[in-house]
Amino acid sequence: MIPNSRQNRLDAGWRFDNTYARLPEAFYARIDPVPVHAPELVVFNAALARTLGLNPNVLKGEEGASVFSGNTIPQGAEPLAQAYAGHQFGSFTVLGDGRAILLGEQLTPEGERFDIQLKGSGRTPFSRRGDGRAALGPMLREYLISEALYALGIPTTRSLAVVTTGEPVYRETALQGAILTRTASSHLRVGTFEYAAARSNPAELRTLADYAIHRHFPHLAADANPYLALVAEVLDRQASLVATWMLTGFIHGVMNTDNTALSGETIDYGPCAFMDVFDPNTVFSSIDLHGRYAYGKQPQIVQWNLTRFAEALLPLIHEDPEGAVEMAQGKLSRFPDTFRNYWIAGMRAKLGLIDQEADDSILAEDLLNILQRQRADFTNTFRGLASDSLPDAAIFQSRDFKEWFERWQARRKRQPNSLESSRRLMKTSNPAVIPRNHLVEEALEAAVEQADFTVMERLMEALSQPYLEPPEEAGYHLPPPPSAQPYRTYCGT
Ligand code: AMP
Numbered sequence: 279m280i281p282n283s284r285q286n287r288l289d290a291g292w293r294f295d296n297t298y299a300r301l302p303e304a305f306y307a308r309i310d311p312v313p314v315h316a317p318e319l320v321v322f323n324a325a326l327a328r329t330l331g332l333n334p335n336v337l338k339g340e341e342g343a344s345v346f347s348g349n350t351i352p353q354g355a356e357p358l359a360q361a362y363a364g365h366q367f368g369s370f371t372v373l374g375d376g377r378a379i380l381l382g383e384q385l386t387p388e389g390e391r392f393d394i395q396l397k398g399s400g401r402t403p404f405s406r407r408g409d410g411r412a413a414l415g416p417m418l419r420e421y422l423i424s425e426a427l428y429a430l431g432i433p434t435t436r437s438l439a440v441v442t443t444g445e446p447v448y449r450e451t452a453l454q455g456a457i458l459t460r461t462a463s464s465h466l467r468v469g470t471f472e473y474a475a476a477r478s479n480p481a482e483l484r485t486l487a488d489y490a491i492h493r494h495f496p497h498l499a500a501d502a503n504p505y506l507a508l509v510a511e512v513l514d515r516q517a518s519l520v521a522t523w524m525l526t527g528f529i530h531g532v533m534n535t536d537n538t539a540l541s542g543e544t545i546d547y548g549p550c551a552f553m554d555v556f557d558p559n560t561v562f563s564s565i566d567l568h569g570r571y572a573y574g575k576q577p578q579i580v581q582w583n584l585t586r587f588a589e590a591l592l593p594l595i596h597e598d599p600e601g602a603v604e605m606a607q608g609k610l611s612r613f614p615d616t617f618r619n620y621w622i623a624g625m626r627a628k629l630g631l632i633d634q635e636a637d638d639s640i641l642a643e644d645l646l647n648i649l650q651r652q653r654a655d656f657t658n659t660f661r662g663l664a665s666d667s668l669p670d671a672a673i674f675q676s677r678d679f680k681e682w683f684e685r686w687q688a689r690r691k692r693q694p695n696s697l698e699s700s701r702r703l704m705k706t707s708n709p710a711v712i713p714r715n716h717l718v719e720e721a722l723e724a725a726v727e728q729a730d731f732t733v734m735e736r737l738m739e740a741l742s743q744p745y746l747e748p749p750e751e752a753g754y755h756l757p758p759p760p761s762a763q764p765y766r767t768y769c770g771t
């Protein structure tokens with residue numbers, strides 16, 4: 279008999295269920311990850327592993343390298359590549375997981391369900407001309423930024439591990455290959471529904487919609503029109519999500535409909551980045567030539583994506599096409615107000631406003647206009663407002679700002695709460711540290727060029743508690759040096 283301690287050591291804790299694999303076959307292709315030559319686990323998220331019910335002691339070494347590279351399929355997993363479509367920069371394309379494999383759904387001790395997906399795991403029937411692989415830099419980037427969003431309290435997919443494959447991937451030059459293990463409350467996307475709708479098979483579409491409702495919004499099943507209610511629910515989640523992006527200066531960068539998750543989690547970290555200087559026109563992505571996915575466009579783009587979602591569901595919403603359109607429009611027309619409500623609630627917290635006044639949005643917008651004119655740092659200006667005395671920054675000296683400051687002070691004094699409680703609220707609503715582009719680059723360069731992961735580890739440590747002041751000497755709070763600008767991001771394919 280194996281002694282108990284040994285048994286525990288051997289059990290990684292996988293508890294897979296595979297409900298997605300029970301959907302009609304059109305929604306996936308069963309396929310295993312393509313084995314790699316010499317996997318090595320370079321980053322591992324032990325805390326996330328624990329919440330998933332996994333044993334970090336078992337997975338942090340060779341076993342983790344083997345599982346997270348796809349060389350070993352954990353017991354109970356039913357690997358597959360998901361089929362989906364999507365509007366990419368406005369044009370419809372049939373896509374699918376070209377370089378990702380869903381291992382299955384891990385059931386956690388808390389009774390939650392999370393997709394476990396390997397990204398960069400080799401070719402699939404959806405790879406088109408791609409190699410199915412990923413490079414180390416972009417996979418570390420997704421790891422770092424997704425975990426930073428999580429710590430900021432923004433709904434997101436998460437990152438469990440990165441392994442290097444020991445194999446090169448060829449882009450402009452040869453790069454180290456890597457695979458990211460990502461977790462998500464599901465990988466259902468607006469694009470999954472567009473794919474189903476394009477197949478003109480109402481039974482399949484209904485099965486998919488029922489699956490999404492059952493998995494994410496079970497309370498909608500009893501609604502008189504669950505599919506219309508699904509539109510409203512996804513709209514609400516996405517409005518809330520994009521509001522959190524706007525309130526932290528996050529720019530997703532490639533808000534194609536295949537990168538819009540039904541769950542309302544941020545998904546697909548490619549060319550995303552945080553804005554330093556406040557400017558709604560900020561675009562970092564090298565391929566976003568016309569600024570379709572600029573910071574300030576994100577609310578209207580997600581509304582556009584939600585319209586594609588509603589369109590896909592029309593046949594389920596009502597049998598009369600015109601009636602269905604009218605009903606869907608009724609829901610979609612609520613987007614601007616819904617978004618605005620989330621945004622202003624977040625802005626009030628950022629400004630330390632505990633009660634509500636009708637002019638609060640004007641107060642907030644006036645401040646943003648001053649930031650834009652002064653080319654002030656978004657994160658540091660708001661954090662500065664939360665400090666006991668205003669820090670020494672140019673914006674705080676400007677006449678515009680001083681006028682605004684008087685109005686803000688008067689507004690805060692009108693509320694019943696103490697200044698102290700207002701400041702406390704601000705300190706938990708305005709991060710002191712964000713994954714600034716130059717810091718991310720520095721961390722990735724050390725990891726990729728020197729195999730030194732300590733720079734990334736230190737940065738991630740600070741990012742895990744973004745509302746606490748980072749150690750002064752680390753310089754994490756400083757805006758980028760002029761040499762780091764203009765900053766460009768790439769899709770990481
Ligand atoms: P993304 O830009 O990551 O949302 O990817 C868009 C589509 O391109 C998805 O269908 C991906 O699976 C596919 N794709 C991206 N990179 C690769 C690659 N290296 N090999 C195969 N397919 C890829």
Ligand code: MG
Binds near residue numbers: 536537546
């Ligand atoms: Mg994508």
